[in-house]
Amino acid sequence: MRPTLRVVLEGVRIAYHALSANKLRTFLTLLGNIVGIMSVIAVVSLLGGIDLYMRTEVASEGSNLFTIRRVDFFQAIEDFEKFVDKVLHNPQLTRADAVALRESLQHARYVSARAAQDAVKVSALSKSVEVEVAGCDAYYPFVNEIPLAEGRHVTEVDDRENAQVALVGWDVYQALLAPRDASGAVIRIGNRHFRVVGVAAQRGKVLGQSRDRFVIVPLGAFRKLFGPNESVQIQIVADDIRNLDAAMEEATVAMRIRHGLGPRAENDFAVSSSEQLINLWKSVSRGVMTALVALVSVSMLVGGIVLMNTMVVSVTERTREVGLRKAVGAPQGAIMWQFLVESATLSVFGGVAGMAIGFSIAAIVSALSVLPYVVNAAVVGVALAVTIALGLVFGTYPALRAARLDPVEALRSE
Amino acid sequence: MLIEMRGIAKRYQMGSHVVNALDGVDLDVDRNEYLALMGPSGSGKTTFMNIIGCLDSPTEGRYVLNGEDVTSMSDDTLAHIRNKEIGFVFQTFNLLPRASAFQNVELPLIYAGLDAGTRRERAAAALEAVGLQDRAHHKPNELSGGQRQRVAIARALVNRPSIILADEPTGNLDSKSGAEIMKLFEELHARGNTLIVVTHDDAVAAHARREVRLRDGRIEVDRRRDPIPA
Numbered sequence: 256m257r258p259t260l261r262v263v264l265e266g267v268r269i270a271y272h273a274l275s276a277n278k279l280r281t282f283l284t285l286l287g288n289i290v291g292i293m294s295v296i297a298v299v300s301l302l303g304g305i306d307l308y309m310r311t312e313v314a315s316e317g318s319n320l321f322t323i324r325r326v327d328f329f330q331a332i333e334d335f336e337k338f339v340d341k342v343l344h345n346p347q348l349t350r351a352d353a354v355a356l357r358e359s360l361q362h363a364r365y366v367s368a369r370a371a372q373d374a375v376k377v378s379a380l381s382k383s384v385e386v387e388v389a390g391c392d393a394y395y396p397f398v399n400e401i402p403l404a405e406g407r408h409v410t411e412v413d414d415r416e417n418a419q420v421a422l423v424g425w426d427v428y429q430a431l432l433a434p435r436d437a438s439g440a441v442i443r444i445g446n447r448h449f450r451v452v453g454v455a456a457q458r459g460k461v462l463g464q465s466r467d468r469f470v471i472v473p474l475g476a477f478r479k480l481f482g483p484n485e486s487v488q489i490q491i492v493a494d495d496i497r498n499l500d501a502a503m504e505e506a507t508v509a510m511r512i513r514h515g516l517g518p519r520a521e522n523d524f525a526v527s528s529s530e531q532l533i534n535l536w537k538s539v540s541r542g543v544m545t546a547l548v549a550l551v552s553v554s555m556l557v558g559g560i561v562l563m564n565t566m567v568v569s570v571t572e573r574t575r576e577v578g579l580r581k582a583v584g585a586p587q588g589a590i591m592w593q594f595l596v597e598s599a600t601l602s603v604f605g606g607v608a609g610m611a612i613g614f615s616i617a618a619i620v621s622a623l624s625v626l627p628y629v630v631n632a633a634v635v636g637v638a639l640a641v642t643i644a645l646g647l648v649f650g651t652y653p654a655l656r657a658a659r660l661d662p663v664e665a666l667r668s669e
Numbered sequence: 670m671l672i673e674m675r676g677i678a679k680r681y682q683m684g685s686h687v688v689n690a691l692d693g694v695d696l697d698v699d700r701n702e703y704l705a706l707m708g709p710s711g712s713g714k715t716t717f718m719n720i721i722g723c724l725d726s727p728t729e730g731r732y733v734l735n736g737e738d739v740t741s742m743s744d745d746t747l748a749h750i751r752n753k754e755i756g757f758v759f760q761t762f763n764l765l766p767r768a769s770a771f772q773n774v775e776l777p778l779i780y781a782g783l784d785a786g787t788r789r790e791r792a793a794a795a796l797e798a799v800g801l802q803d804r805a806h807h808k809p810n811e812l813s814g815g816q817r818q819r820v821a822i823a824r825a826l827v828n829r830p831s832i833i834l835a836d837e838p839t840g841n842l843d844s845k846s847g848a849e850i851m852k853l854f855e856e857l858h859a860r861g862n863t864l865i866v867v868t869h870d871d872a873v874a875a876h877a878r879r880e881v882r883l884r885d886g887r888i889e890v891d892r893r894r895d896p897i898p899a
């Protein structure tokens with residue numbers, strides 16, 4: 256006998272009654288499911304968010320671009336101690352490094368040095384905004400795509416003369432200067448005044464984050480604002496996508512020579528392409544997924560055993576009912592399915608509660624961070640399937656027990 | 670012949686000794702008989718009823734019900750036979766507490782695999798037969814004892830069984846409700862049903878046309894007689 260819609264509805268109804276009759280017991284019964292599914296949903300949603308962020312933000316940098324940084328922030332995920340060591344000991348990268356690389360590299364088309372500071376207060380007249388301020392040399396327009404709405408870029412001359420000039424992002428113009436003319440306007444960063452020479456065209460939002468909240472000033476002027484000690488990062492565009500690896504190799508060797516590293520010494524700087532970042536991210540997310548599967552398996556296993564126990568109690572409490580159903584003609588299969596449906600329903604209730612909590616966690620995290628909120632329909636399906644399967648598997652023993660009850664004994668029980 | 674039993678025994682091994690709950694019983698029952706099964710407590714009445722109702726299998730003997738040998742059938746086949754042939758009425762009613770009167774009556778029809786329309790019709794008719802058509806949506810705890818037992822009787826009737834088996838059906842009822850139940854049984858008998866009523870109450874047994882008395886698992890008396898008018 257297969258479960259008819261009626262058997263299923265009946266099972267759902269009974270499970271619902273059990274659920275509301277003893278909320279604490281039900282909650283404890285379903286805790287394993289709730290925790291398991293909650294972790295899956297939260298982690299998968301967050302990974303999905305990071306993934307989307309990586310693909311849109313990092314990959315949009317362009318595929319023949321690579322970057323030399325003082326430290327590799329992804330190392331923090333792989334080996335935190337080493338990361339701390341590098342933060343403490345790696346030498347600063349300087350503009351001189353960029354100049355040297357520009358001169359020596361065969362496969363580099365453009366080399367640009369850049370430093371940046373987040374959440375800097377920029378004001379004009381009575382208004383102010385907090386935006387990213389970047390100090391760049393004159394090569395930045397070749398490395399990053401920043402079309403102009405008006406005026407000009409920061410140039411080599413500006414850079415050489417440490418001119419107090421600025422290119423402002425569209426949002427900054429709108430917030431501080433509009434509707435006035437941008438060219439010639441003066442904005443204030445820290446205690447210095449900068450003349451606006453250009454406005455970048457609107458680039459819009461990616462993942463809910465505006466890409467127009469920035470100010471670019473010459474690197475020298477940036478140094479005067481924030482001090483000379485900030486390391487720069489060096490962005491390099493290879494002359495051809497096919498030469499990316501060769502260019503990275505070349506740059507690595509050049510930097511090792513500049514830092515005087517022996518043949519055995521590790522790099523005291525980090526070279527990464529967006530490609531590599533994405534690959535690294537993929538391996539990290541695979542690792543997280545593996546750990547997740549282990550965690551979830553354990554909590555679901557515990558949840559399953561508790562569920563089984565609850566169902567055994569439920570069968571015992573309803574022994575007489577089983578006897579009566581058998582007396583009026585229920586075959587073993589019908590009794591079996593009745594309890595299996597009940598157990599699967601209970602399990603799914605736990606799963607749904609876990610999903611609700613998991614999605615809430617993901618939503619909160621994405622509201623508080625740059626990560627987008629990603630609902631993965633597949634994971635909802637998998638979570639439902641897993642909880643149903645769990646209910647069926649761990650419901651089998653109690654259901655079989657019920658199905659095999661002797662009707663005479665069952666009817667006699669209290 | 671509806672029931673043909675030969676040498677039916679039910680023995681329980683209790684440690685070192687054997688309890689003979691039934692000890693070689695022969696019984697023939699025709700259609701539309703009204704039989705009272707009597708005897709002192711422990712004489713084997715319930716055991717006998719369970720075997721007649723195919724809830725239990727005898728240790729020895731042969732049982733042919735409605736032309737079919739049911740002595741050694743599988744669990745599920747017996748369930749099927751109970752569904753088709755037997756309507757049980759218990760002393761403690763055995764209604765599902767969370768289901769309405771209607772849903773309780775409908776239960777055997779579900780296991781008979783009938784569609785919803787047929788179930789609705791038949792359950793309604795059975796409730797009407799016991800005079801409870803206006804209580805269809807009441808839960809058992811909203812009904813009096815007599816009404817509960819009438820719901821149970823409607824459930825026993827609903828699949829048009831060959832036999833209605835009642836074990837002390839008035840045992841948990843006051844005398845007025847008990848009398849109502851017995852009147853209902855009279856009506857069912859008059860409409861052609863076959864009834865076997867287990868009781869130790871002479872007033873209940875007085876309605877039956879045949880009296881079978883058990884003692885220590887054996888039939889002591891088996892006699893036909895005219896019913897004593899209530």
Ligand SMILES: Nc1ncnc2c1ncn2[C@@H]1O[C@H](COP(=O)(O)OP(=O)(O)O)[C@@H](O)[C@H]1O
Pocket residue numbers: 681683688689690708709710711712713714715716717
């Ligand atoms: N499951 C069982 N195990 C052992 N003895 C039983 C069992 N069921 C019934 N008996 C015994 O069989 C005898 C008949 O019991 P029962 O049929 O219930 O009698 P009655 O219904 O007439 O009171 C009693 O002695 C009882 O103790």
Ligand SMILES: [Mg+2]
Pocket residue numbers: 714715716
């Ligand atoms: Mg008894």
